[in-house]
Amino acid sequence: MIEKMQFLSITGPKDDIDRAIEQHLSKYEFQLESTMTELSETTGLKPFIEINPYRETLNKATQLMSAMGAKETKTDSSMDVKEAVALIDDADAKIKEAEKSLEALNKEKTQLQALVDQIVPFNNLGYDVHKLLAFKSVKYRFGRIPVDYVEKLMQYTYDNVNTIFYECKKDQDYVWGVYFSPKNEIAKIDAVYKALHFERFRLPDEYEGTPEEALALLTKHIGELDAKIKEKQSEIDHVLSSKKEKILAAVAKLKQFSKNFDIRRLAAVTGADKKNFYIICFWMTARDAKKFKAEIESDPNVICLIHDDNKNRVSQPPVKLRNPKLFKPYEMYIRMYGLPNYNEFDPTIFVALTYSFIFGWMFGDVGQGLVLVIGGFLLYHFKKMNLAAIISMAGVFSTFFGFMFGSIFGFEDVIEPIWLRPMSKMTDLPMIGRLNTVFIVAVAFGMGMILLTMIIHIINAAKNHSLGDLCFDTNGIAGLVFYGLLVFAIVMLMTGHSIPGGALLAVLFIIPLLCIAFKEQLTDLCEKKKPAEKTGPVMIVVQALFELIEVLLSYFSNTISFVRIGAFAVSHAAMMQVVMMLAGAESGTPNILVVILGNLFVCGMEGLIVGIQVLRLEYYEMFSRFYKGDGREFEPYNTKQ
Template identity: 60%
Template sequence: IYDNLDTIFIKCDEDDRYIWGIYFVPVHEAQRIHAVYSAMHFEKIFVPDQYDGTAKAAYTALEAQYKKTIADLDANKAARKAFFRKNASDIVSCKHTLSQFSRNFDIRKLAACTHGDNKGEAAVDYKPKEPFYILCGWMTEKDAKAFQNDISGDSRIFCLIDENEQEDAHKTPPTKLKNPKLFKPFEMYTKMYGLPAYGEMDPTWFIAITYSFIFGAMFGDAGQGLVLLIGGYLLYRFKHIDLAGIISCAGIFSTFFGFMFGSVFGFEDIIEPVWLRPMDAMMNVPFIGKLNTVFIIAIGFGMGIILLCMIFNIMNSLKAKDTEKVWFDTNSVAGLVFYGSAVIVIALFMTGHKLPGGIVLCIMFILPLLVMFLKEPLTNLVEKKPAAFEGGVGMFIVQGFFEMFEVLLSYFSNTLSFVRIGAYAVSHAAMMQVVLMLAGAENGSPNWVVIVLGNIFVCGLEGLIVGIQVLRLEYYEMFSRFYKGSGRKFEPFRSDAEAK
């Protein structure tokens, strides 16, 4: 074991999980060496007092008794069945007790153990006192309070709760998602990106609302939306498939936008649109001319989403006490002022209103860009750190220039990405027109087989494509602005079902 320990260990048996053995120690060294073996996770096996003689004699007697019992059971199967029927309740009770002991043993293996203090006792009379086990772990606040109430009347159990929320790399709490049942299926998308770190905003509710809304706008059909709603709900209800629950929620908004667009299984002459028809609605845009209305609305919606994500980033950064991410980053206060100013100016220009003066525009645009350009030295200044330009001032300016160019390009490209919402709304209507044309609906006697098969094809193919495109918008245009997903999963020692 160790060169300076007076002990001999003899291995008796071994498998892939355990090693059985026996060790010998001098009496005056027993306490110290017992502690060493305990530290190596050896568990003592206490031989019951009912066995006499040598170990070999006890083993031989037990083996003979075991063989006799097996032979008696094999000789009389009817008696064996009667025995099990008679003692069924005791057997089940024993199984439950053994399972409980097994769980307790598994917990004990994770605990630090002390055998108490034996000072003042004669060495020859050494007997280890009752072990004291120490467990450290994470519990939800609700479970921790319930546990404290459960042990309040037991003087042998102590529970200390560390509520210090200061940052500590060795004490980073795990994450346990907690969302309403309606949003539960969308936790799948959150986990695919990464669990939120402790203290970071859980974006499940956000992705649940935005994903369902955007999917509905891109796949607006009242008939097909109802199919997605009902089919997804039935699969989620009986098969518990998270993706089916997501499809069901998306089907609600598909049905809603189907009524807004006046589309039922591709037919646009059954109901009048509450809002507009994607393929027909046009509007005049300055310097561009006529453009589809849903494209303009999609870009405006995307601008609002980007601004909201910037606000989320500021909130998360405030919790993390990250100065740069709060004030000087692309998605910080500086980025919010710059992009928000751009949104306001574009809105004023398109509606024909007068633009702000040159000085105001300079403050709205140039000042935030300058702050983002100098984010590193400004952060060091606020945090009272020495200003350092890696590679020199010249390299810092060149690098900052290209970073600003990339920032402006990303603002523009991220905004244009939301055009796909309008594009797929128009695409869906166009595909259904092709299906109706192939079915001969214009002649007044459509081929219903073609219509049914066409609806199934469009619903399956375009539904899959739209689902992927919406998820792309969520991850690249939204999550990347405010969400890190660097948390680790809270894994309980046993599930609620096992606890019951």
């Protein structure tokens, strides 16, 4: 079923819009429309343009919530929005102040750690680094040199230049150390060492003592910084943990108010200075509209208007489906094809019944049907999959037809069929001969479904006031008369009766076909419209002739298409017969493992194929006759993220 929708507009003083939205509108599901578009013919309106004051605070609140590692929850909070803003600003300020101190401490720690990394390689130098600064005639350089160049250093420098290299640490790649040189030769010595890829380090001179003593002092200082960092982090954690519930409540409140404030984007404002008023236009279900109207009547600052005439609306009514819980999963198939427009017939229940019935007919087996029922139910119960619910419902009808066909897990000698066995039951038809009964019933069922969908099309056309579709369409009154008379004639002939009034019947066949062939011309004539294009009478007749041939072929192909129902019923029985043959059922002691595997294979493979084929029948043989599926879904503003 499609919920009845109503178009509403509310207005009140501009500065009262937040209260009106929060106190009244936010309680209901509503779909906003652009007020400027809906009231485009109204003069004196202008867009409602204001900057959202809650967005920045909401961003802060979201960051705080992320820092806590908490997820957003629905909180029924009576917290005032001003309280929420003050709470978030205060918590954010404290956190930022603590983070600033934390950043400074971490920066200082990083610098000290870098000093430690520089001193560690020279830890074995048992000399006061600070005293090196007092040397007046000797210069020193700390650094490292690649291992490959150490030997060259020893060979060259000791014999040719005045320098001493003291090794402090060595690994597989580098040798760390310090070299000394007379002050007057330091430039030359530096050049020599650079040529040997010596990488100079500048040790800090603010610490006295040996590198080992300096390292101990730095390590102690780093430990003190770690304690301060931990203290600051605890301070941040305390702010977050102590106010967690309030912050979450503030996030919910700010998100609500920020979202409500954004309604202004689609609202309009009228008047001038401080006497202007807001206008908000939206769709709401008729049930909610009645409650909303009654609630607003007690508020002197809000005026609500319900517009019953949807014909002159810029926006078409949105569609909200409301079906019983049993049939709701089948809305998935409706959405796959397209939602019905507001004036269309909602085919959800129709699809639920016909899909399940046809599936069961094509896949009739008591045992396999029960497997589908139980498996689908469990899957839907735990995973909430709509397809699982559909499978379970289809399994009910499979079980029903299993009793009708006398089949349980492929065994056809356990229970007697209530109706017939698909492979063996035959029927003699006049002028045709002997045919499988299931095929005949399937075609008859198809004829009935086509007639039913034609009636639905006529109802839809009447609701949309479409005269051409109502009277002259292939699926309208003309099509219903023609196809109905054709079905009547076929039934009379196949049951051995004569057709009464042959000449009259022929006339009744011809008139609907002519109406279908000249649909456009007859529609223009009845609605007193001029043809969009002037076409000569010859072209009109030729075009009508080809369209008529196409219509007749479509009637025939659509009807014959329902043979697949009987074909799959027979093929299912045939496949299970093969399984029984492979299991050796003829000997009286079938192989249970083969029976189980065969049933699983048939249940899986044929169940999938049958499901697709039934959906094809729904879409191509039934939906195409009455359904457009061009509706737009009702999207409540207050449930969007």
